[in-house]
Amino acid sequence: MAVKTVQYIFNGTTYTLTKNTSTGKYEATVTAPNKSSYSQTDHVLGGTVKATDEAGNTTTVDQTHTTLGAALKIRVKEKVAPVVSISSPSSGAYLTSTTPTIEFTVTDADSGVASAKITLDGTEITSVTKTAIAGGYKYTCTPTDALKDGKHTISITATDNDGNTSAAKTSTFTVDTVPPTLSITAPADKLITNKSTVTVTGKTDDITSKPVAVTINGTAVTVGADGTFSKDVTLVNGSNTITIIAKDKAGKTTTVVRTVTLDTAAPVIKSIALTPNPVDCGKTFVISVEVTD
Secondary structure (H helix, E strand, C coil): CCEEEEEEEECCEEEECEECCCCCCEECCCCCCCCCCCCCHHHCECCEEEEEECCCCEEEEECCCCCCHHHHCECCCCCCCCEEEEEECCCCCEECCCCCCEEEEEECCCCCEEEEEEEECCEECCCCEEEEECCEEEEEECCCCCCCCEEEEEEEEEEECCCCECCCEEEEEEECCCCCEEEEEECCCCEEECCCEEEEEEEEECCCCCCCEEEECCEEECCCCCCEEEEEEECCEEEEEEEEEEECCCCCEEEEEEEEEECCCCCEEEEEEEECCCCCCCCCCEEEEEEEC
């Protein structure tokens, strides 16, 4: 009897195969599913071949068949790499800790995350804590050794169970453990003046966190490229406290306080006495003045 039909049932779809007259084999072009087979048993998908002759006799073979079953198993692999997201330190961050916590996530919507590799300044960190999250893992680690002040870069790659590796995800941050320098050239501390305005001048610097932000009594001041600054402060009669704060990008501060007294009231001469009066020629006399201020 002649073969009437050959069918292939795969992933819920039935395909009718056409005989290739050159080879005598029945063939069909099948589109693989959009999702990887990694989550399936043995990471493969099976199928069924059903052949029917003109008399209606049918032979069916599936992936459990002793001799032909293995040929029906197919591995479907995704081509999308995992997604890496760095939580901290964020790129451009300034930190005061020399052993900052590094956190990142890796997710893969299909075959799943197989591995992740993190390097810090080119050296791999091998001690990493991994916690399962939806679609992947959250990773946490710290530098093996304390970091020096300055810029540092972390780089992360991840591979899924189908062998796709992500492009490196990087974050460059700065460690700054030293507060900025701050010197005040004017006014002198405990200055007494009759001027209602005093000019505060000074200079600030920070090796790793330029430019440094400066406030005088809570008001931001423009800082030049060389670190110098100048601002007029209005005084009130009596004692005035002027607080100058320099703050670097890591949040470390240096504070200088100046006390300036404004005195606009002239002294009062209450009495004058010359003794003796009159005085003999060539003799001395004493002048006594009573003054208040």
